[in-house]
Amino acid sequence: MVRPKKHLGQHFLRDKNIARKIVDALQPGAEQPVLEIGPGTGVLTGMLVEQYPGRLFLVEIDAESVDHLHQAYPALGHHVIQGDFLKLDLQKLFPKSFAIIGNFPYNISSQIFFTVLDHRDRVEQVVCMLQKEVADRLCAKHGSKTYGILSVLLQAFYNLESLFKVSPGAFHPPPKVMSSVIRLTRNARKELPCDELLFRTVVKQSFQKRRKTLRNALKHLNLPDSVDASPLMDKRPEQLSVEDFIHLTQQIEGLERVR
16 A cells, blocks of 8 residues: 655545546547656556556656556556656657656646646647646636746647546545646647747746736846837736737847847
């Protein structure tokens, strides 16, 4: 019996009906590898290994869970990776496109998504369970109070869907919050039409002072009058769409090139 460990943020899903709905939500390509993050006791794994024989990989940081998974699914062999997803060499492991699924540890879910963004050229789809509050934030559209940094950065490259909610009773031990399952599917945008590092900086700096207008939030960047006069600068960050942030970055980038 694998014991859930609080320091790893482990809440093991035990509802097999929910597990089936999560697995069915994944739609990888015909021969695409599937990586499950944090399989724990393997409630998703048992269904995934039947559906994707030979192309399922697991990454699990907990040694006790890894031992259990090796015993329960010996056919997976070296496809069970003991380690931290955030430290995996994904480019070496998956030189071509792959899909991700999992009940993400709540304490590192944001870091997982930043890693997904860094590998967006290969991560075609993600189906995951998260704390509902985080899921709502990621899927929020501009104009919403929950719209934030990761909403903008992820929606620049992925279509996000909120699929269904999961109550605490579906887990052992039950978390103190509701959970949600979401799906990210890669959109058609290959690259941003602006400098991506500058785009990320503008988005992050804007939301660090989300109650202020962009003029106040970005004033330390010492922007010239031509950018300062933009109508976008009178808005608060949650009022800007992804395209608005791209346009603003292009304006700033253009001025930097002139300099």
